[in-house]
Amino acid sequence: MKKKGWGRIVNMSSQMGLIADPEKSAYCASKAGLIGFSRVIALEGAQYGITCNAVCPGYADAPLGHSLIAKDAAQRGITFEQSKAEFAQQRIPTGHLVKISEIAELVAFLCLDSAASISGTPIPIDGANMAR
Template sequence: MTEGTKGKVALVTGSTTGIGRGIAHGLAKAGCSVVLTGLGTDKEIAELLTEFQSQYKGSFHFVPGDFIVTEKTEKFANDVLAIYPEGIDILVNNAGLLGEAPIEDLTTKMWLDTVAVNLTAPFILTRAFFPLMKKKHWGRIINIASQMGLIADPHNIVYCSTKAGLLGFSRVAAIEGAKFGITCNAVCPGYTDAPMSLSIVKREAAEKGITYEEAKAEFMNQRSPMGRFIPLQEVVDLVVYLSSNSASCISGSPIPIDAANMAR
């Protein structure tokens, strides 16, 4: 499953917590060196680097970045290239904002910030590393989209729009990279056992004045035919597989991992 990943360099955005952190661990375990980035205090980032350096044999760097500001995203890409002048091999665009609000309450700033992080940053990073992947005739671009790129949910107009945008983005990148050994796919998780989904349950528990466990049971009953969150490790394993040589002909695809939610 991990054939071809040993010795590769991966960049995982939003890798200080949740799905991104899990993916970074999965790729490190598969033999990759990993560039980490995301939110965290200096202490948390230092502990994160120690965590990776103590468990795996690759090289690990943390590069700070602010993906809300286009110029800072471009600087981030240049900072990564300063460490790896020949570019990276695996790009996982995972960082994201939820931007949740009814249409009439969604501010222009919230819209623009969410678009910047969820859609513009993946474009800027892909543009920076794509030519070097073409030169090496090998590359993997994995966009962490969402089931919400394929369906819709009230109060999520900007989130659904940006995640749907990643699907089109992935198809075009797949076509342009096809002759150069580059694949691009969009992983579409449903409600995963990770901070974003768990925060929704916590909020609903507070709003309804019920316990977290009661809110979780209600949430699962309404949104998951399997009645449970998707294990984080299953998303990780899918991304690691897509990063390998075994997935060389899987490209341009939106790949749901949604516990049958969209089958209803």
């Protein structure tokens, strides 16, 4: 990247790197550390045209979230879809889980030339959860 004078690094962090959640100290600390690491790399790479950012997804429609939703559904005797809808309505201002495709499109955008001035930034993609 240094030789070419151009590069894009996109690290996957989490909204938990920006906020705290009880009983998740190791996860929150590791994701916050990745945000700090991304900032340092952004500074070190800036003169070479290299950007580095940390994407911070919120509750996503992905296997990790699905396991929590399935457990809740089983405990409460409701369907997975019902538990998923209630989970999203209770925790996410937009009322829906973040789609994997939304995260992928954000990552792709950060790799474009037009994103050259976005660097060293934790970027939440969380259905307005961080706006509270």
